Amino acid sequence: VEVLDELNLTELVTTIPGLSVVGAAAMLAETGDPTRFDSPRALVKHAGLCPRENASGTFRGRCQISRRGRPRLRLAAWRAVWGALPHNPVMAARYRYLTTRQHNRLTDGQARAAIAAALLRWLHVITTKGVPFDIRLAGAEVMPIAA
Numbered sequence: 001v002e003v004l005d006e007l008n009l010t011e012l013v014t015t016i017p018g019l020s021v022v023g024a025a026a027m028l029a030e031t032g033d034p035t036r037f038d039s040p041r042a043l044v045k046h047a048g049l050c051p052r053e054n055a056s057g058t059f060r061g062r063c064q065i066s067r068r069g070r071p072r073l074r075l076a077a078w079r080a081v082w083g084a085l086p087h088n089p090v091m092a093a094r095y096r097y098l099t100t101r102q103h104n105r106l107t108d109g110q111a112r113a114a115i116a117a118a119l120l121r122w123l124h125v126i127t128t129k130g131v132p133f134d135i136r137l138a139g140a141e142v143m144p145i146a147a
């Protein structure tokens with residue numbers, strides 16, 4: 001937690017509703033310097049939360065998370081989702097959508113893994129760009145099409 005204070009990131013990471021300072025510190029401790037990742041997607045891949053398809057020829061197996069990467073970062077993101085889900089309207093709406101949609105409905109664990117990946121993407125943008133969490137940009141509202 002002191003490292004977040006030294007880097008002046010405490011106020012930024014706590015703008016994510018429901019994310020505790022300890023949860024953010026655990027994820028950033030496992031991540032290291034977030035600026036070394038070219039994109040938020042690279043951070044998700046580093047955690048092993050990116051999807052992996054199991055297919056060969058005409059066979060199509062299940063799609064799972066790759067689990068390649070840092071297991072403790074994956075665990076820290078997973079635990080942060082458990083704590084933040086009841087308090088974060090964006091996460092709650094996304095969870096409801098993923099678990100109740102008609103086509104390709106996800107299980108509880110699959111939906112939480114998808115939200116953990118989204119949390120890591122948000123954390124990457126917040127720490128590298130130095131901007132606070134914005135609910136509109138996180139996907140809670142439909143953005144108007146530019147004219």
